[in-house]
Amino acid sequence: MFVKPIVAFLVTAAVAAGGSFGATEATGRGAAASPVMHVQLRAQAFSGVTGTATLSYNAATKMTTVKVSVHHLQPGSVHPSHIHAGRCSTNGPVLAALASITANASGTGTATTVISGSFTHSHAYVNVHLGPGLALTQYTVLACGELGTGR
Numbered sequence: 001m002f003v004k005p006i007v008a009f010l011v012t013a014a015v016a017a018g019g020s021f022g023a024t025e026a027t028g029r030g031a032a033a034s035p036v037m038h039v040q041l042r043a044q045a046f047s048g049v050t051g052t053a054t055l056s057y058n059a060a061t062k063m064t065t066v067k068v069s070v071h072h073l074q075p076g077s078v079h080p081s082h083i084h085a086g087r088c089s090t091n092g093p094v095l096a097a098l099a100s101i102t103a104n105a106s107g108t109g110t111a112t113t114v115i116s117g118s119f120t121h122s123h124a125y126v127n128v129h130l131g132p133g134l135a136l137t138q139y140t141v142l143a144c145g146e147l148g149t150g151r
Contacts, residue, residue: 039126096115
């Protein structure tokens with residue numbers, strides 16, 4: 001059967017494609033500015049899927065809000081997303097599970113997740129999987145972007 005060679009090709013292509021790091025800026029009110037990071041998500045495995053991730057850390061609550069928006073998905077499809085340790089090319093361990101993204105009729109999806117801790121200075125990356133679960137080819141990464149100093 002051709003499943004194993006196809007999966008190997010997709011994984012190799014995803015590793016070779018890499019990701020992109022966005023700028024970090026300080027925003028907020030008063031003296032306690034909260035860091036905000038914008039990350040460009042680049043297509044992986046020839047998926048054509050692109051998007052952005054915005055991470056906003058609240059120092060008072062020690063929580064990070066992560067908003068992931070992606071385009072060029074199959075309408076109505078569901079896609080798991082995560083923050084992983086390392087770089088897009090390393091397939092590092094999951095640091096935080098993010099909310100799954102459901103594409104609208106136009107193939108665009110957005111999900112917002114609030115997680116404990118700060119990831120704005122982490123050697124980490126955000127990725128969006130094929131889904132709807134994480135079995136076999138569903139694990140394929142469609143889009144990825146690096147954050148912190150993990151570029």
